[in-house]
Amino acid sequence: MTSETGKIIIGLGLLIFLAGIVIYFFHDKLNWIGNLPGDIRVEKENxxxxxxxxxxxxxxxxxxxxxxIIKRFF
Incomplete structure (x- = not known):
């Protein structure tokens, strides 16, 4: 392992942490995700x-x- 690997793991950890914070606090305002125009939905009886x-x-x-953006800073 190199120090570059450590930087990547820390960056991914921060990204997952920030995604968790956003989902935790704004989950009720993010219900449009997955229901955008262009999403294909077919529902039949079975x-x-x-x-x-x-x-x-x-x-x-x-x-x-x-x-x-991350690539430019690391």
Missing amino acids: FRFYFPITTMILASLLFTIISQ
Whole structure:
């Protein structure tokens, strides 16, 4: 293990901690996540299919931006 590995683990830990704080305090205001326009939902009598494509695109974009910001500082 190198010091770079330690930095990555600390960064991930801080990110998970901050995500937990946001979810804990704002869980009632985040109910729009997963219900965005473009999320595919098919419900039939004995079948339910849900594919949150818009939510996944936004999460990917957010993760990319955060990882690029972290990469510049480390």
